Amino acid sequence: MIESDAERWVPEPAKDTGYGRTPYQRDRARVLHSAGFRRLAAKTQVHTAGSDDFLRTRLTHSLEVAQISREMGARLGCDPDVVDVAGLAHDLGHPPFGHNGEVALDEAARACGGFEGNAQTLRVLTRLEAKVDGAGLNLTRASLDAASKYPWPRTAGQRKFGVYDDDLPVFEWLRRGAPGERRTCLEAQVMDWADDVAYSVHDVEDGVHGGYILLETLLADADERAELCADVARTYSDQPADVLQEALAHLLADDAVAPACGYDGSHRAQAALKRMTSALTGRFVAAAVAATKAGRPVRRYDADLVVPARERHQCALLKGMALRYVMRPRAAEDWYARQRQILTELVELLCRRAPDFLDPVFASWWRTAADDTARLRVVVDQVASLTDPAAVRWHHRLTTA
Known part of the structure; x- marks a missing residue:
């Protein structure tokens, strides 16, 4: 890291507590101790928070993303605390009731520029949290940039964006030195892939546990596999269904998947399901690290994360399973x-x-x-x-x- 990466929006006096902590370790502590982070424990991930003790909340999801980000970033040579901060902070702006709530608030906030969870995250970090007056948690430039998945304001037809108009001054400050208007730093790309891996794999784990996803049905029903791939081609992937069919065949043939079929909630079944999630997470991470590795530490704008096609397709298929078998059916319920x-x-x-x-x-x-x-x-x-x-x-x- 260079000196400007450790700058803060509001300069702070040097602290000498005897611990020798880096600026990025301080950033991590600030996020962990924030009120917004604590509130994630009672915010929906996919299933309503509190509806089942097994299921993930925004807090447990954020901790998992941070862990995956930290290990993947460290293997690439990123500062581990910067990618950890990005993983911990990336969902701080999400409202009650998950993406369902995000849709409702975007409509309600139309007159002031709409609502988007990632733009709200920047607002929480730089304005709303009570740490430094007028600057939120006052994180370093590197940590704020790493938490910015979509570093651009809202434009016509753009569903995802990362900053509201009245937060542009701090956004322009944190993006100083970026080589392009929409170029994300490597740490943000690591966090983004860790987020994709975590919620795709873990949402399927939660879906299998809840009885919504029946892996054995997919294994036995060719027509259902074809419909799933067509669905994913429309929603999560730019690849045609036949390419996704091949990726799905490899996924279902994985040695870790078959033992997770026929889930009955027993200890043996839970262990098999956990082995599947661990194996898929490890494989998705290792593939990206191997494809990106430059033989030297890489960080900020030194490189872009490379995710091989098969792993990207399989991640999209897992997202499609959660969408098709969990989110859509539940979205039709009166409570949603x-x-x-x-x-x-x-x-x-x-x-x-x-x-x-x-x-x-x-x-x-x-x-x-x-x-x-x-x-x-x-x-x-x-x-x-x-x-x-x-x-x-x-x-x-x-x-x-």
């Missing part, structure tokens, strides 16, 4: 529509009753906001910060007050 209604009504109610019903920190920002657009953004920030149970409680309190 109710989640969107709760968040939409919360924004509407708080816009009418603010600042009285806002938390003190958001109330103060609401009072000093320049106009209605800025006040709407404060309300959206408040709602996005809530956990799943808190959103339900707030909605009940505001609709019965």
Whole structure:
């Protein structure tokens, strides 16, 4: 790393605590000790948080992404704490009820530029968290850049973006030195692949445990395999279905997959399922490291992460399994529509009753906001910060007050 990588948006006095910690180790501690990180324990990953003790939440998912990122980054020569910070922080901006809540808040926030979990993450890190006044956690440039999966503002037709217009000053500062407008640093690419690996493999593990995904059905039913591949070609991959069919055949023929079929919840079945997830995670990571390895430490903009085609296709297929057999069926349930209604009504109610019903920190920002657009953004920030149970409680309190 070079000196500018360790700079902070708001300069801080040097600290000599006797521990000899690097700036990036301090960044990691700041994220781990943040209120936003603690709240991830009660935010939905795929299944509603608290619905099953086995299933992952945003917190456990973030810890898994950080672990995968750290090991993969270290093997490539990245600073391990920078990629660890990126993994820990990457979902801090996600609202209650996971992607379902993100859709609802994007609609509710249309008048102030919409809502996107990655852009909200930057806002949490650089503004909303209470560590340094006016700078959020005040992380280093390298750590903020590593946490930026989509380093660009919203444009027409662009579903994913990483910064709201009123956060552009700090965004432009953290991107100083980037060789291209949309070029992500290597640490962000490592975190992004770790995120893909973690949620594709682990969502399938959770889906098998919950009885939503039956691997034995895929093994036995050629028509269902073809339909899955066609589905994935439309949603998660730019490859034709026949290419995905080949990748799926290799995936299902893996020695670690067959023992996980016929899952019955027994200790033996749980062990077989865990061996499958461990084997797939290790293989996806090792393939990317081997394809990227330059024979020397690489970091920041020295290189791009290379993921071989087969592993990328298989990761897309796992995502497709979770989408086809878990997320779509559950999205049709009444509770999922109710989640969107709760968040939409919360924004509407708080816009009418603010600042009285806002938390003190958001109330103060609401009072000093320049106009209605800025006040709407404060309300959206408040709602996005809530956990799943808190959103339900707030909605009940505001609709019965």
